[in-house]
Amino acid sequence: ETGVTQSPTHLIKTRGQQVTLRCSSQSGHNTVSWYQQALGQGPQFIFQYYREEENGRGNFPPRFSGLQFPNYSSELNVNALELDDSALYLCASSLRIGGVSYNEQFFGPGTRLTVL
Amino acid sequence: AQTVTQSQPEMSVQEAETVTLSCTYDTSENNYYLFWYKQPPSRQMILVIRQEAYKQQNATENRFSVNFQKAAKSFSLKISDSQLGDTAMYFCAFMKLQPSYGQNFVFGPGTRLSVLP
Numbered sequence: 001e002t003g004v005t006q007s008p009t010h011l012i013k014t015r016g017q018q019v020t021l022r023c024s025s026q027s028g029h030n031t032v033s034w035y036q037q038a039l040g041q042g043p044q045f046i047f048q049y050y051r052e053e054e055n056g057r058g059n060f061p062p063r064f065s066g067l068q069f070p071n072y073s074s075e076l077n078v079n080a081l082e083l084d085d086s087a088l089y090l091c092a093s094s095l096r097i098g099g100v101s102y103n104e105q106f107f108g109p110g111t112r113l114t115v116l
Numbered sequence: 117a118q119t120v121t122q123s124q125p126e127m128s129v130q131e132a133e134t135v136t137l138s139c140t141y142d143t144s145e146n147n148y149y150l151f152w153y154k155q156p157p158s159r160q161m162i163l164v165i166r167q168e169a170y171k172q173q174n175a176t177e178n179r180f181s182v183n184f185q186k187a188a189k190s191f192s193l194k195i196s197d198s199q200l201g202d203t204a205m206y207f208c209a210f211m212k213l214q215p216s217y218g219q220n221f222v223f224g225p226g227t228r229l230s231v232l233p
Contacts, residue, residue: 035223042207042223042225043161043207043223045219045221048219048220048221050215055217056218056220058219088159092161092221096215099214100214101149101212101220104149104151107160107161107162109160110160
């Protein structure tokens with residue numbers, strides 16, 4: 001069973017640029033969530049995808065967007081990067097069956113984004 | 117909306133001793149899961165223990181156990197025989213059993229635990 005993987009591990013961008021982060025969900029999982037974690041703080045929910053559709057969104061501006069693909073992998077895109085976007089971005093996958101959460105969220109190792 | 121509170125930003129414990137981390141939550145849901153996750157400096161979020169709200173019996177995993185008080189909406193984590201490798205941020209988390217549109221998984225702010233030699 002393959003765990004959740006994320007790429008890249010680290011990324012450095014400058015203000016105003018765009019970035020795409022990628023996540024492969026654990027085998028068999030159909031739900032992917034993205035979180036932003038600033039240093040020393042808890043993860044903040046960005047959005048969740050279930051069966052390729054956005055299933056919920058946190059308090060993040062529209063320049064944060066995402067996709068989920070038929071194989072349930074996912075991308076997080078951030079446009080017009082700001083200094084405050086510097087953070088660890090975590091992806092988590094889980095399984096939903098018949099409208100019920102089957103298990104906990106399994107987390108990837110994260111992508112560390114630094115915006116200069 | 118669900119909220120999760122951890123009132124202890126930092127704690128420390130001597131190696132081999134026992135420590136309890138506190139967590140309270142607020143929800144109108146009747147069916148849900150509660151979790152404790154550990155995030156060491158390596159930053160990988162690791163599940164420590166899970167509790168289904170419909171189960172009255174407190175979950176245990178080796179040295180880790182919880183005290184789940186559903187009526188009080190309290191979910192504390194006890195770590196026995198603390199080890200240096202237990203040093204990490206600990207997050208309490210809530211998840212709806214029947215997710216709807218919106219945030220179905222909520223983290224607390226975390227407790228930084230240091231195990232001292």
